Amino acid sequence: MIRFEGAAKTYPGKTDPGRGPTGLPRPALDAFDLSVEAGTTCVLIGPSGCGKSTALQMVNRLVVPSAGRVLVEDRDVAGLDPISLRRRIGYVIQGVGLFPHRTVAQNVATVPGLLGWPRARIAERVDAMLDLVGLEPGRYRDRRPDALSGGMKQRVAIARALAMQPKVLLMDEPFAALDALTRRKMQEELLALWDEARMTLLFVTHSIEEALVVGNRVALLSPHPGRVRGEYNCHEFDLSSIGSRGFQAAVQRLHDRLFEPLPEAAPR
Amino acid sequence: MSQALSPPIRPEYDRALPPFVEAPVERTLPLPARLWQQGWLRRGLILLALALAWEALARWQDNDLLLPGFGATLAALADGLATGEILERTRISLTVLAQGYVLGVVLAFALTSLAVSTQVGRDLLSTLTAMFNPLPAIALLPLALLWFGLGQGSLIFVLVHAVLWPLALNTYAGFQGVPDSLRMTGRNYGLEGLAYVGQILVPAALPAILSGLKIGWAFAWRTLIAAELVFGASSGRGGLGWYIFQNRNELYTDRVFAGLLLVIAIGLLVETVVFATLERVTIRRWGQVR
Numbered sequence: 001m002i003r004f005e006g007a008a009k010t011y012p013g014k015t016d017p018g019r020g021p022t023g024l025p026r027p028a029l030d031a032f033d034l035s036v037e038a039g040t041t042c043v044l045i046g047p048s049g050c051g052k053s054t055a056l057q058m059v060n061r062l063v064v065p066s067a068g069r070v071l072v073e074d075r076d077v078a079g080l081d082p083i084s085l086r087r088r089i090g091y092v093i094q095g096v097g098l099f100p101h102r103t104v105a106q107n108v109a110t111v112p113g114l115l116g117w118p119r120a121r122i123a124e125r126v127d128a129m130l131d132l133v134g135l136e137p138g139r140y141r142d143r144r145p146d147a148l149s150g151g152m153k154q155r156v157a158i159a160r161a162l163a164m165q166p167k168v169l170l171m172d173e174p175f176a177a178l179d180a181l182t183r184r185k186m187q188e189e190l191l192a193l194w195d196e197a198r199m200t201l202l203f204v205t206h207s208i209e210e211a212l213v214v215g216n217r218v219a220l221l222s223p224h225p226g227r228v229r230g231e232y233n234c235h236e237f238d239l240s241s242i243g244s245r246g247f248q249a250a251v252q253r254l255h256d257r258l259f260e261p262l263p264e265a266a267p268r
Numbered sequence: 269m270s271q272a273l274s275p276p277i278r279p280e281y282d283r284a285l286p287p288f289v290e291a292p293v294e295r296t297l298p299l300p301a302r303l304w305q306q307g308w309l310r311r312g313l314i315l316l317a318l319a320l321a322w323e324a325l326a327r328w329q330d331n332d333l334l335l336p337g338f339g340a341t342l343a344a345l346a347d348g349l350a351t352g353e354i355l356e357r358t359r360i361s362l363t364v365l366a367q368g369y370v371l372g373v374v375l376a377f378a379l380t381s382l383a384v385s386t387q388v389g390r391d392l393l394s395t396l397t398a399m400f401n402p403l404p405a406i407a408l409l410p411l412a413l414l415w416f417g418l419g420q421g422s423l424i425f426v427l428v429h430a431v432l433w434p435l436a437l438n439t440y441a442g443f444q445g446v447p448d449s450l451r452m453t454g455r456n457y458g459l460e461g462l463a464y465v466g467q468i469l470v471p472a473a474l475p476a477i478l479s480g481l482k483i484g485w486a487f488a489w490r491t492l493i494a495a496e497l498v499f500g501a502s503s504g505r506g507g508l509g510w511y512i513f514q515n516r517n518e519l520y521t522d523r524v525f526a527g528l529l530l531v532i533a534i535g536l537l538v539e540t541v542v543f544a545t546l547e548r549v550t551i552r553r554w555g556q557v558r
């Protein structure tokens with residue numbers, strides 16, 4: 001399980017949100033409270049730059065909160081060894097981030113390799129992972145990322161994140177750069193994967209439809225600083241609900257909420 | 269789009285596609301076209317044309333002291349190779365070059381590694397490169413002679429200067445251009461220090477690093493030959509530049525040309541064999557450049 005308790009982050013120096021009327025730098029994330037129960041999926045949705053990636057990176061301590069705390073499996077991540085924490089948590093980075101000079105197999109084997117697994121065990125795991133994400137191992141194992149399409153790269157990135165069979169998975173806009181058809185296919189596969197492994201999944205997207213399909217629950221974030229504006233249940237929807245009346249209504253509701261203006265800042 | 273669109277508006281259509289039949293799509297080109305696609309053949313023809321033009325010009329000029337022909341130059345080169353003199357000179361030059369080059373490369377990597385990890389290192393690198401990069405290496409030779417005397421030390425000093433700054437500048441620029449997602453990946457997998465530089469930054473910045481190595485090589489080779497021309501032999505063991513200078517003094521113009529030809533040939537060889545191979549097995553294979 002993942003829990004944010006009043007987590008906040010202010011990046012030092014000048015950041016996009018700029019400074020407020022008091023001249024203080026604006027936090028990227030503020031008073032962020034959110035719980036994701038073990039074995040459930042939660043989707044973060046909100047305008048660009050509102051701090052979704054920041055929130056995700058707090059979970060595996062790539063970002064240290066300026067205030068508040070973040071718990072993973074009931075333990076404050078501040079007290080855990082960051083390296084072993086990160087190797088335990090799967091993280092699909094925004095923008096893929098595959099190593100260009102390594103083959104598909106070597107990319108997937110990153111963490112097992114760092115942990116010094118024997119070769120045979122690594123090869124076995126790599127093939128299993130490639131199968132899992134729908135890439136034929138014999139055909140793709142030895143290719144380099146450059147020789148893959150965007151969708152295939154994304155699959156490799158997911159295979160890499162899943163290599164340690166993590167209990168907690170973070171995915172930052174994993175399907176953002178894909179066409180509608182591939183995207184649908186990947187969502188289908190992700191849901192099947194999750195159904196099998198039941199990991200705790202924190203997922204970021206810009207698509208309301210995708211949020212409703214992937215999430216058991218959706219958290220809507222405000223523009224900078226990111227705060228949770230509301231959480232909505234959507235466990236009843238899956239890919240077959242798209243187009244149904246209830247689904248359309250839910251999309252419309254989130255859409256309206258997203259466009260609702262924030263109250264004006266009160267002068268201090 | 270609800271603006272008025274001026275006619276004609278063409279009709280919509282759906283088309284039922286027949287199933288795709290797999291068949292080879294490659295077509296064979298006629299022989300001349302296939303030959304013309306061979307890069308080495310095109311370049312070979314250009315070289316041949318240049319050699320012929322040279323020979324023709326020399327015959328028309330008819331003065332071996334000013335411009336020996338291609339044939340005469342080749343003869344002088346063969347002569348030098350046969351006696352082993354020119355080979356020995358080349359060996360001396362290349363030994364010094366290798367020492368200076370390697371030292372320059374090592375220093376450049378040390379400097380850029382410092383620059384990516386500390387603010388002081390960054391300031392140091394930018395200040396030093398701004399100061400020294402525009403300074404021609406050969407201009408430091410008088411100073412080097414004062415410090416290191418007539419010998420290899422001075423040559424290595426100017427060579428390091430020729431390699432270090434352009435390589436450091438290129439490498440650092442390459443490091444800075446590494447995408448954030450890749451940096452984040454590296455940090456996510458707990459890579460730090462040298463492992464981070466070696467596994468994340470260097471591979472991603474390799475196109476820039478290789479171009480820095482190439483520029484460094486060209487600067488170094490040029491600087492070395494020039495330096496040898498200026499101060500020549502240390503204890504009677506001069507390199508290729510000294511060979512050229514000596515033979516000019518004795519008016520063996522064909523040997524001067526043979527020396528120059530060899531300078532060019534070695535430059536071409538390193539460029540097209542060493543660096544091209546390096547590129548082929550790395551950045552081309554990884555798809556970082558086309």
Ligand SMILES: Nc1ncnc2c1ncn2[C@@H]1O[C@H](COP(=O)(O)OP(=O)(O)OP(=O)(O)O)[C@@H](O)[C@H]1O
Pocket residue numbers: 011012014015016017028047048049050051052053054055094224
């Ligand atoms: N390393 C950093 N240094 C300074 N500012 C940062 C840094 N990372 C993020 N920011 C700022 O913090 C804010 C939140 O960034 P974040 O990447 O979390 O947004 P996001 O919601 O993921 O956006 P997007 O949907 O575009 O990915 C942005 O305004 C960004 O400019």
Ligand SMILES: [Mg+2]
Pocket residue numbers: 052053054094172
């Ligand atoms: Mg983001």
